[in-house]
Amino acid sequence: MPTTQSFTEYDYSVAKGFVLSALLWGVVGMSVGLTLAFELIFPELNANLPWLTFNRLRPLHTNAVIFGFTLAGIFASWYYVSQRVLKVRMVLPVLAKAHLVLFNLIIVLAAYTLLAGHSTSKEYHELPWWLDVVIVVMWLMWGGHMFAMLGARKEKTLYVSLWYFMACFLGVGMLFLFNGLAIPTWFVTQTGNWWHSVSMYAGTNDAQVQWWFGHNAVAFVLTVPIIAISYYFIPKQANQPVYSYRLSLWSFWGLIFVYLWAGPHHLIYSTVPDWVQTLGVVFSLILIIPSWGSMVNLLLTMSGKWEQLKTDPIAKLLVIGSTFYGFATLEGPVQAIKSVNAIAHFTDWIVGHVHNGALGWVGFTIMGAIYHMVPRMYNTRLYSVKLAENQFWVQTLGIVFYFTSMWVAGITQGSMWRTTDQFGNLAYSFLDTVRAMVPYWSLRAVGGTLYLAGFIMFIYNIRMTIRNAADFQVDGEQSTSSGSVQAA
Amino acid sequence: MWALLNDAATQITVVISLVILVSLAVLIYFIHGRMRSKGLSMEGGHAFDGILEGLNPTPFGLHLIMAGLVGFAFWYVMLGYPIWNWTQEGQYAEEVSVYKEKFDANWSDADETTLVAMGESLFNAKCVACHGYTGEGQNGVAANLVEFGTEKHVEYVIHNGSKGLGYTTPMMPPQAPTIAAMFGADESTLQQNIANVSAYVMTLSGKTPHSGDPAAGQSVYMAVCMACHGTDGKGMGPAGNIPNFAKDLTTYGTSEDIIRILKHGKNGLIGNMPNFAEEGTLSEIQYQALAAYVSTELN
Amino acid sequence: MLEKETGSIFEFIEKNSLLMGVSIFVIITIGGIVEVIPSFTQSARPIAGLKPYSALELAGRQIYIRESCNACHSQLIRPFKAETDRYGAYSLSGEYAYDRPFLWGSRRTGPDLHRVGNYRTTDWHEAHFKNARAVSPGSNMPNFPWLFEDSVDVGTVHAEMVTVRDVFGVPYDQGDNPQSGKTLEATRQLVIEEAGPVIEAMKDQSVKDAYAQGDVKDVVALIAYLNRMK
Ligand code: HEM
Ligand code: HEM
Ligand SMILES: [Ca+2]
Numbered sequence A: 001m002p003t004t005q006s007f008t009e010y011d012y013s014v015a016k017g018f019v020l021s022a023l024l025w026g027v028v029g030m031s032v033g034l035t036l037a038f039e040l041i042f043p044e045l046n047a048n049l050p051w052l053t054f055n056r057l058r059p060l061h062t063n064a065v066i067f068g069f070t071l072a073g074i075f076a077s078w079y080y081v082s083q084r085v086l087k088v089r090m091v092l093p094v095l096a097k098a099h100l101v102l103f104n105l106i107i108v109l110a111a112y113t114l115l116a117g118h119s120t121s122k123e124y125h126e127l128p129w130w131l132d133v134v135i136v137v138m139w140l141m142w143g144g145h146m147f148a149m150l151g152a153r154k155e156k157t158l159y160v161s162l163w164y165f166m167a168c169f170l171g172v173g174m175l176f177l178f179n180g181l182a183i184p185t186w187f188v189t190q191t192g193n194w195w196h197s198v199s200m201y202a203g204t205n206d207a208q209v210q211w212w213f214g215h216n217a218v219a220f221v222l223t224v225p226i227i228a229i230s231y232y233f234i235p236k237q238a239n240q241p242v243y244s245y246r247l248s249l250w251s252f253w254g255l256i257f258v259y260l261w262a263g264p265h266h267l268i269y270s271t272v273p274d275w276v277q278t279l280g281v282v283f284s285l286i287l288i289i290p291s292w293g294s295m296v297n298l299l300l301t302m303s304g305k306w307e308q309l310k311t312d313p314i315a316k317l318l319v320i321g322s323t324f325y326g327f328a329t330l331e332g333p334v335q336a337i338k339s340v341n342a343i344a345h346f347t348d349w350i351v352g353h354v355h356n357g358a359l360g361w362v363g364f365t366i367m368g369a370i371y372h373m374v375p376r377m378y379n380t381r382l383y384s385v386k387l388a389e390n391q392f393w394v395q396t397l398g399i400v401f402y403f404t405s406m407w408v409a410g411i412t413q414g415s416m417w418r419t420t421d422q423f424g425n426l427a428y429s430f431l432d433t434v435r436a437m438v439p440y441w442s443l444r445a446v447g448g449t450l451y452l453a454g455f456i457m458f459i460y461n462i463r464m465t466i467r468n469a470a471d472f473q474v475d476g477e478q479s480t481s482s483g484s485v486q487a488a
Numbered sequence B: 001m002w003a004l005l006n007d008a009a010t011q012i013t014v015v016i017s018l019v020i021l022v023s024l025a026v027l028i029y030f031i032h033g034r035m036r037s038k039g040l041s042m043e044g045g046h047a048f049d050g051i052l053e054g055l056n057p058t059p060f061g062l063h064l065i066m067a068g069l070v071g072f073a074f075w076y077v078m079l080g081y082p083i084w085n086w087t088q089e090g091q092y093a094e095e096v097s098v099y100k101e102k103f104d105a106n107w108s109d110a111d112e113t114t115l116v117a118m119g120e121s122l123f124n125a126k127c128v129a130c131h132g133y134t135g136e137g138q139n140g141v142a143a144n145l146v147e148f149g150t151e152k153h154v155e156y157v158i159h160n161g162s163k164g165l166g167y168t169t170p171m172m173p174p175q176a177p178t179i180a181a182m183f184g185a186d187e188s189t190l191q192q193n194i195a196n197v198s199a200y201v202m203t204l205s206g207k208t209p210h211s212g213d214p215a216a217g218q219s220v221y222m223a224v225c226m227a228c229h230g231t232d233g234k235g236m237g238p239a240g241n242i243p244n245f246a247k248d249l250t251t252y253g254t255s256e257d258i259i260r261i262l263k264h265g266k267n268g269l270i271g272n273m274p275n276f277a278e279e280g281t282l283s284e285i286q287y288q289a290l291a292a293y294v295s296t297e298l299n
Numbered sequence C: 001m002l003e004k005e006t007g008s009i010f011e012f013i014e015k016n017s018l019l020m021g022v023s024i025f026v027i028i029t030i031g032g033i034v035e036v037i038p039s040f041t042q043s044a045r046p047i048a049g050l051k052p053y054s055a056l057e058l059a060g061r062q063i064y065i066r067e068s069c070n071a072c073h074s075q076l077i078r079p080f081k082a083e084t085d086r087y088g089a090y091s092l093s094g095e096y097a098y099d100r101p102f103l104w105g106s107r108r109t110g111p112d113l114h115r116v117g118n119y120r121t122t123d124w125h126e127a128h129f130k131n132a133r134a135v136s137p138g139s140n141m142p143n144f145p146w147l148f149e150d151s152v153d154v155g156t157v158h159a160e161m162v163t164v165r166d167v168f169g170v171p172y173d174q175g176d177n178p179q180s181g182k183t184l185e186a187t188r189q190l191v192i193e194e195a196g197p198v199i200e201a202m203k204d205q206s207v208k209d210a211y212a213q214g215d216v217k218d219v220v221a222l223i224a225y226l227n228r229m230k
């Protein structure tokens, strides 16, 4: 194995900060998610307080897990991986630290504005215009740092992970900006709330821009940078080459091209033109190829490593994470087919699909990456492999509960809405179909509880690892490299 | 539960769900095999932080899947949902016309029992939100339809009055005070008179009263109610010649009456009942079915 | 094992970070240009008879957005018989011409509301917002008691109305379209005027008492908005 530069030459301060942010926003976001799951069964849980109602908490959940937890995991990985694959110490550390601080400030402000109801209602773009401006600044700080690192790099060729990180930066930047265009009403009239704005687009046009954004927010936040993470941590953890450069190439360019066409699958049977919908469906199907290309490439990187998978929970998290990616990217295209979407749209099956991606793919990959990074950044070893192993199984069970219940729930409710009696009249009132969901919602809540419990085990493990760092200093790469992770 | 499977889209969905599970299982089987067997050669291209880029070819299976998908995509755009002549409005029009044809063939002259059964399922989908599954009106959210059409409801109207059905006379004031003034104010006499006139109103629409003495009620009716509802009860005023002056009691609680209410709505004293003609989802036979159910089963 | 081709275009891009960035950017713009931009020439036209939101309705819409009712409710009736039987005629693009933002939603935890004004009534909504489970046993919709306490934010309504009128040319004050307030005070009068008939059909005494003092509660605006959804 070629020698790598020793860790001491790298500056992990910001990566460490983002790891802690990911833990914090992860536990906050998932606790809110679990609250939502219980509120659907026991609506009284909101105690008749506006800030605790399902409707105000739901956007808080999505924002906290996507922009808090996931982005923090992505940034942590970026600040760790970029130094190592570009062979250069973190440049502009002040900018990077400011990025960390501003990021966390934004999430706090986001939580406040959402709970207070300052929402724009556009999914995954709910934050008020002024916060959008702050977010753009934060994003440019990251991009600035990214290009500064690229400029200073000592490694000429860009590793696959970097392609994906760059696509994340550019894609999100473009999408977020266009979907956020709005006119703050205070500037026009000097009356009313200063944070209020109206969208630049109306009706069907607004819907099209929103889901061009929304679908690709999934692409460029919940997929592309997570692939970046996997492409570094899976081969690293397995100490193997990436299976195929050619497949990397194919999957990357294919993915970023095709993804942008698939947005209309959120608008099937809506009022957007038929041809747009049909193109959206067809490209959603084609999207299986680059998606599975990445998954196959990542999983085959583990060729011959079955034994390691049995004993190494970190490898397990990463590999099962990629497997869930395969699951979600097969399920998604299927849900995009018009006659399936007629049933699936508006139901819990979509929510199940979301969480296959979110819990299995995004969550597992980020936790795997953090497990890999923390002992190396703190120059120590993992506190407890056993605990990580148990966490893995608890969470896997949680996901299984989550997606099986939502799958059945979605198809059941979607069909009940359409079911007719012998006369061809609707057989169920809407409320009948709500009551029929309660058993499934309960199973999902069990699944969510397990997943959150696993996440808390994870936090404890990381915390103890960091805390023991002072006592267990180990020799850089050696003792923490793959396979030899041992319980303290 | 299994009835859900009678729907084409549901069938496609279930089949495709199984396809997902099977393809995933096949894939995992394949990759699992690779993980158990041969390792990767550690030669390779460039190394990044110790990571080599393998130079394996792209798996043959992926090429196959791609060919299949591109084929399916062509089918979808050209034949499944042809991009130049398929429209969702067209698909809808066809769905509705197929349904109508089938419906007319089977139910256009349904008998009373069939109508009641049809009405019950419509009621459960459309009306329970306000009237509740039992039809009793959920403690005053809406009218109690079990009582509507019976003497109980007539008594209720005599005590409370009624408004909002859209007659020339905008409302019927409570009549109990008048009856008390004319026929005796003490509690039990009043009760008796109200019960009797209610029984009489029942006979106007040809129903058999369960309680009260219709013959005795007739005199109260002629003294008090006739002023608006007319001697014959047709609601055409004291002289019986003003159409739509007040409610036609000879149809009270009958299918005809209920259909009129459904099509008109009622901004009443309890609250507002929507106007189903404006809502626009019910066909004529569905009105009849609802009316049959409300006027027989629920009473 | 194959050899990695040297001198390929990809190898060149991978060594030049700026070119990499530009290539990525060009590729990701294509989908949007083909699929989204053409529609902008067509779909914004209002259908005949569509009126802009009146002051009170707009206030209700802002409350709908503040509470994120779209987290549970859609406003899009798809062209299936099962949906048109339940909710009424399927939705048309031109009906949304004044919707900024659109509120189609993506999860129907509760029913679609695009035509709810046809089959639910003021007093029903009132009872339902106070206590959803009293009217709909087994519902999981939250109760919204604070809607009966908080008052309509006329300033923001005025600001939005003037903005869409002046910036986007929404045709207020034309024909029998609703009026836009010329001044903040005028908008307040419009709100109060429109609230009258709604409050008349309501039962809550505190809402009526507040109205007598010229104070319109949030719930009134929200119901006015829902009643308009036809
Ligand atoms: C080939 C890849 C994928 C395709 C074609 C796809 C397709 C779809 C479809 C058809 C929907 C439902 C739209 C609706 O009817 O409401 C959906 C929703 C969603 N998907 Fe995927 N999906 C893919 C991968 C993923 C992945 C990897 C994630 C990662 C988490 C993800 C996250 C989501 C989210 C968050 C939603 C919900 C959007 C909403 O709020 O309505 N998808 N996807
Ligand atoms: C303990 C773990 C979690 C639980 C119990 C949970 C629960 C929930 C619930 C109950 C909903 C609302 C569904 C509905 O409206 O019916 C939801 C929505 C959502 N969650 Fe989670 N969640 C968890 C973790 C996550 C994570 C880690 C992510 C992302 C990284 C995520 C992303 C989302 C998204 C995108 C939606 C919106 C879906 C849509 O609109 O279709 N969740 N979650
Ligand atoms: Ca925003």
Ligand SMILES: [Ca+2]
Pocket: A123, C106, C107
């Ligand atoms: Ca959604």
Ligand SMILES: [Cu+2]
Pocket: A214, A215, A216, A218, A262, A263, A265, A266
């Ligand atoms: Cu999507």
